[in-house]
Amino acid sequence: MRLRLILSETFGGLRRNATMAASVVLVTFVSMLFVGSALLAQQQVTLIEEDIASQVEVDVYLCGEVDTTLVANCAGGGVTDEQESVITDVLENGVVSDYVVDIVRVSREEFYALLLDHDTIGVIASSSAEDFGPVLRIQLTDPSYFAYIEDAVGGLDGVADVTDQADAFAALFAVLRVLTIGSIALAAVMLLTAVLLITTTIRLSALSRRRETTIMRMVGASTFVIQLPFMLEGAIAAVLGALLAVVVIYAGVVMVVEEWMRDLVTWVDYISAPDVLMIAPWILLAAVLLAALTSFATLRRYTRA
């Protein structure tokens, strides 16, 4: 009996305050759009980081003629076969061998060709392959083990330099993290906006139905029965807004990420539509809690016993 009354009051309230309900739907939609996007952005950044981390390698540059006067380890001239075999032995059989997945040797000719490809001012063209040493390109089980490799071979004769490719991506990761934090901050502001608007809406709704709630109080209705229709009104509007947000995020991921970015930049993994479905229940739950808690806090004051 009371369920019918509560539902009738709830939907009656939504009908009478359609404009206010629409504003709650829209503000929840926008705030949940930001919350969902922030969550997905976070996931995307993690994917890119893991993807790049699995691909980056450590480069061990062996001495060439050009390094002789610049690097102490290269004082004896270009790397000899013996020096290279000691270096390779440390990597393949030494204490760091457990961290090494694969070693690819780039010969000085191949390395020179690579440098030539990227030389736009002609400085490389004026030198020869003999000026450069070969490069050992090492893939590690975990990129964070770079320091162990540097310690193990950095001081050996014939090693000009040891570099971590991950350093080249540090700036990219920093930018991505800033963007993620920015989207989370924006989502927080939108949530605050939603709380304020829902508070105002519920307050106006309660004031416009003061006659009903006064009568309900006078005839002995419980506070729960008086407040529940208002809370349900807020929750229904918020759920509609959240559903709208999920639909738009889903469409956005399908159209922008799956059908456009995936073909545009092919070297990273992307979030996909199922990821949206994974966060959808959380977005809906957040919207319901947002509306219900805000309503509860507001109604304590405006529909007192």
Place this chain on the structure above:
Amino acid sequence: MITIDRVSKTYAAGHQPALDDVSIQIDRGDFVFLVGSSGSGKSTLLKLMLREERPSRGDVFVAGRHVNKIPNWRVPGLRRDIGAVFQDFRLLPGKTVFDNVAFALEVIGKRRHDINTSVPEILELVGLEGKERRYPHELSGGEQQRVAVARAFVNRPPILLCDEPTGNLDPVTSVGIMRLLDRINKTGTTVVMATHDDEIVNQMRKRVIELRGGELIRDQVDGTYVREADE
């Protein structure tokens, strides 16, 4: 049924109290007029009985409950034992006569079958049979007040509190409402009515409790009331 024990009520510090050390005993089945000019404390007394307000000092007991001590969650239970009628009727304009009365039962969880039985009975008691489908704006003032009385009494509470129920009605219609309240009182219901309508008080010859400036100045069986000149 109702005990007001040395009750004082001050709304704001430094102001004159709305009620000052008032004690009243009202028994089951009594019909009591609370009289006095505006600001004498009549409405405050009714609000204390309904737990709309709490006393600054003293104790209020209604229908076996220590009203100023019960927790908030027990207030709805208290109010189901009290019917309340107001000067401004307080009807819901979008609901029919039947629905206005049924609303009082719906919100306390009565079953539809009980509502369909109780509402026509009470509408017949207040003389509104045949007008169930009318809306408040289609009724006269007297009929609207009868709907309000029906709504207050449909749950058969042992106490009926009426705050100036004839204040918006002409003398002839007021008599009709008073007859209705008298009939309800004869079913054993305690009726407490705040009014400053001396004609009605003098016609009914019931117990009269007079307040002035928040103090009880008279409690008289079969009493009369003479309004002050400035009212």
